[in-house]
C-alpha cells in the first residue's frame with residue numbers, strides 16, 4: 012500500500028466533527044462525501060442554534076446532526092479531526108469552549124480567515140496540533156484551492172491526512188503561515204471576484220439583447236474555457252490575452268475601456284485589501300483572546 016493509500020484508508024476509519032455548519036463546512040462535506048472519502052455518518056455537524064440547518068445537512072449528505080450538548084461534547088472529545096468553521100467574530104467564544112475538551116491526540120483544522128495558529132493555541136491549549144487552512148467554496152465540486160500551514164506539533168500523519176482531505180476536494184499549497192492572508196486574498200475570496208465579473212458580463216449580454224439562458228451559458232463557457240486554456244497550455248495569461256486581441260479589433264477596444272476604468276489596478280487593490288482584512292480580523296481575534 013502506498014503512503015497515499017494508507018492515509019486514505021486511515022481517514023475512512025476516522026471521525027470528523029464540523030464545529031460550525033455554514034457554507035464552507037458544507038462545501039467540504041459535499042466534496043468529502045461525494046468522493047467517498049469517508050462514510051457520511053462518521054461526520055458530525057454542529058452549529059450555534061439552527062437545528063433546521065443540521066437536519067438539512069443530514070438529509071442532503073447523511074452526516075450526523077449533533078443537537079444536544081452531551082452529544083456535541085462527546086463528538087468534540089472523540090473526533091479525530093475537529094474543523095473550526097465559524098465566522099471570525101464567533102471564533103473566540105467557540106474556541107474557548109474547546110479548552111480541556113480537545114487534546115493532543117486530535118487535529119484541529121481551522122478554515123477561519125485570519126485566525127493565527129498562536130491564537131488558537133492560546134485559546135484551546137498549546138499542545139493541540141493545529142492545521143490552519145484557507146480553502147474556497149469550489150471544494151464543493153472538487154475544484155477547490157486550499158492554502159495550508161501547520162503548527163510545529165502536527166505529526167507527519169496529521170499533515171498527510173490534512174493534505175489528503177483538501178487534496179480530495181481540489182489542489183493544496185503548503186505555505187508559511189503569514190502567506191495565508193495572501194492566499195485568502197487570491198483564492199479564498201477569489202471565486203467572488205470571478206462571479207462578480209460574470210454577473211457584469213451576463214448583465215451586459217442581456218442589455219445587448221441576448222436571452223438570459225444564452226447570456227449565462229456563453230459567459231460560463233467563456234470563463235471555464237479561459238481557465239482550462241491556461242491550465243492545459245501552461246501559457247502566460249498576458250500571452251493568451253494577446254492571442255485574442257487583434258490589432259484594431261473588438262478585444263483591443265474592450266481592453267482599452269477596462270484600462271481606462273482602472274481594471275487591473277482595481278483587481279490588485281481588491282486582492283491586497285482582502286489580504287489586509289484577513290490580517291485585521293486576525294489581530295481582532297488575537298486581542299480578544301489575550302484579554
Ligand SMILES: NC(=O)C1=CN([C@@H]2O[C@H](COP(=O)(O)OP(=O)(O)OC[C@H]3O[C@@H](n4cnc5c(N)ncnc54)[C@H](O)[C@@H]3O)[C@@H](O)[C@H]2O)C=CC1
Pocket residue numbers: 030031032033034035036057058059060061096097098099101104105122123124145146147148199200
Ligand atoms: N464562505 C467562504 O467562501 C469561505 C469561508 N471561509 C471561512 O469559513 C468560516 C465560516 O464561513 P461561512 O461558512 O461562510 O460562514 P456561515 O455563516 O455560513 O457559517 C458559520 C457557522 O458557524 C456556526 N457557529 C457560529 N458560532 C458557533 C458556535 N459558538 N458554536 C457552534 N457553531 C457556531 C453558525 O451557526 C454557522 O453554522 C469563516 O471563518 C470564513 O472565514 C474560508 C474560506 C472560504
Ligand SMILES: O=C(O)[C@@H]1CCC=N1
Pocket residue numbers: 124195199200
Ligand atoms: O469573506 C470572507 O471573510 C471569507 C474568507 C474567504 C472567503 N470568504
